[in-house]
Amino acid sequence: MKSTDTVRLSLEGVSKTFGTNTVLNGVGFAFEGGTITGLVGENGAGKSTLIRTLAGAIEPTAGEITIDGRPLPRSAKAVIDAGVSVIYQELTDIPDMSLLENVLLGNLTARGGVKRQAENRRRARAGLERVGLGQIDLGTAIRELTMAQRQLAEIARCLIRNARVLILDEPTSSLPEADVETLLHVVTDLRAQGIAILYVTHHLDELFRISDRLVVLRDGHKVAEGPTSDFDEKSLVRAMLAKDLEQAYPYRDRRLGKTVLRVENLTAAGSKGNSVTARAGEVVGLVGLAGAGRTELLRAIAGAHSVSSGSVSVDDKAVPTGSLGKALQAGIMYAPEDRKRDGLVLDGSIESNLVYGDYHGVSRWGLLNFRALARKARDVAQRYQVRMYSPSQAVGDLSGGNQQKIVVARLSEREPRVALFDDPTRGVDVGAKAGIYDRIFDLAERGTAVLVCSSDTDEVLAVADRVYVLVSGSVVAEITRDQFEREQILHLSAGGNATNGTFTS
Ligand SMILES: Nc1ncnc2c1ncn2[C@@H]1O[C@H](COP(=O)(O)OP(=O)(O)OP(=O)(O)O)[C@@H](O)[C@H]1O
Ligand SMILES: [Mg+2]
Known part of the structure; x- marks a missing residue:
């Protein structure tokens, strides 16, 4: 030209x-x-x-x-x-x-x-x-x-x-x-x-x-x-x-409690015979290439997929598989990767999205207390660094990254026993990523078992206590934080063989 x-x-x-x-x-x-x-x-x-x-x-x-x-x-x-x-x-x-x-x-x-x-x-x-x-x-x-x-x-x-x-x-x-x-x-x-x-x-x-x-x-x-x-x-x-970035990702040593989530031999769409656990207070990462089945495994645990075999239990109680409602009753909550499709009610206000389905603390005698609701929304917005003008603003008018913060906030504020986060920092700016994980660590500290995956492997390695490596729908290795070696984990994700410090199931 x-x-x-x-x-x-x-x-x-x-x-x-x-x-x-x-x-x-x-x-x-x-x-x-x-x-x-x-x-x-x-x-x-x-x-x-x-x-x-x-x-x-x-x-x-x-x-x-x-x-x-x-x-x-x-x-x-x-x-x-x-x-x-x-x-x-x-x-x-x-x-x-x-x-x-x-x-x-x-x-x-x-x-x-x-x-x-x-x-x-x-x-x-x-x-x-x-x-x-x-x-x-x-x-x-x-x-x-x-x-x-x-x-x-x-x-x-x-x-x-x-x-x-x-x-x-x-x-x-x-x-x-x-x-x-x-x-x-x-x-x-x-x-x-x-x-x-x-x-x-x-x-x-x-x-x-x-x-x-x-x-x-x-x-x-x-x-x-x-x-x-x-x-x-x-x-x-x-x-x-307008300031220096102190740290991209935080990590906090936590006291881990007993095993809360126990998944055994779970087989569902895109997930083959997977066994994973997570303890109270633990942040467990799922690592793998695109299509390795990270999202599928999370969705199967959340009850979003029908399961052909295997079991899920929370606090040693069996959770019926294949039902989002039953998983929710057992305290398993899932923050999806696609916030537009199944995460948020875009026409709804920030307030209503935050309490969606959970009116605890903001209702009295069955009536919604609007002041309490607005107060709660303001408090959450502040802690999660959501940039908004008013709690009654439509979520769809928030910027993409701020919508993502609402997805994470809504789940975390409900104090689940098991929290499943699918790419929680997607579209979040470099300054706010640490803030998201800070809140996820708060949640873990209160005793929730956390499973998280991200398209950024380095991010998962920075925040997790333990990771599972997935290849073609199956867990091939489990590695604890003291054994994290970036190159080796990438090698395993690409389908390479384990050398030392890991096991292959
Ligand atoms: N239709 C609208 N009504 C009211 N406010 C709006 C509307 N559209 C955007 N905004 C506001 O404009 C501001 C800028 O949003 P914008 O989506 O341009 O941000 P962005 O830089 O793209 O952020 P991100 O990195 O999160 O995508 C936000 O505070 C948002 O809430
Ligand atoms: Mg944008």
Whole structure:
């Protein structure tokens, strides 16, 4: 691409106010074709809101956005036609349709005709080739693809619509580790093809690897901007948080009590003959590659999957398997990885989400005590560092990372006997991760047995007393904290053999 037709997107004095809350405050910066700009900031800093203004989804209260010097149109459709596409964290594809149909969504050359169809296939193929999916059969159903492939197909869909500006909001936060590499590779490839890329993530290491420039938002203000090489991890975090990060993850030595959770030979969808235990006060980690069955095991214990054999007990009492309700009665609670799908009532207020199904302490004679409810919500929000304006605000209006804190808070505040956390820090900023684990440690200290998994193995190793390594649906090793060796655990996760200090079951 010649430098004369390099696209340039520019923001000047962009502000956005919801009611009386100013979420973006006079933000200005520009980015152009052939570059990757990283946009970073704490949960609630305004990143997604900024993106929604660029996408034409919301109208800025003030300021100007231009593309190649001309005002960016103010409707979502017109923005796409102007060459600006946004990839959100949640996929928008339609799983039952074919790859071809999905890629052509919104792009279909109208009315059949053999020639048109051939043209459609050619365009789809060309788009898919640009994201490295040229080899996949166009008739493949979307649901048969991996998450990364689906995300890449969404990018292909944008490219077919002649996107020259691509904006990605936390694209890797729901991707398994191995797929992150593929996505980063494609994104740098698109830069080489002349696309202007704005990339939002809480994984700062990704930005140091691929971005050319960084823009830092704090409280809706742009507080720093410059070439990535001007920053290091420490200075970037300081710009984001306005302070140094004391520790990424806490660990506290705890007194472990008796075994609370005992799972024996559990076989369910994606989980083969697994035996695990957790003691009162213990934080037990599940480690494994994508698809190794971490989530499946947690879900089976939580009663979300029907179980073909094996048993679960809590405090030596058998828990009927395959029933969420029975597991809950036995004190087993599960915080799902997909907060949008089965974690929260997005239309509901923060207060109601926090007490959902548990009105203990906030009701009297069967009536909800609204003052007590608001007080409790305020107290929880403070302890979990939830950034909100009011406890009656809809959860759906909170930023992604702050919704995640509500999921963790709601479970922890109910004091379960067994707490199952599936990726509790997904989408949470570097400053707030430690806070989440601090609360999880509080819970453990009060005697709860905790099981946790994360897409970040280092995170699990930093916080767990003991880990189980899973490969292809089965536990292959159990390792206690004093024996943690990162390299060896990664080796085992990849299907390698145990050497010393571990056992293979
Ligand atoms: N429709 C809305 N009504 C009221 N407030 C809103 C609305 N949408 C967003 N906000 C508020 O704007 C602020 C910024 O949210 P935004 O989603 O932009 O943050 P973010 O930087 O993307 O955070 P995260 O890293 O957690 O995704 C938050 O305090 C949020 O509650
Ligand atoms: Mg966001």
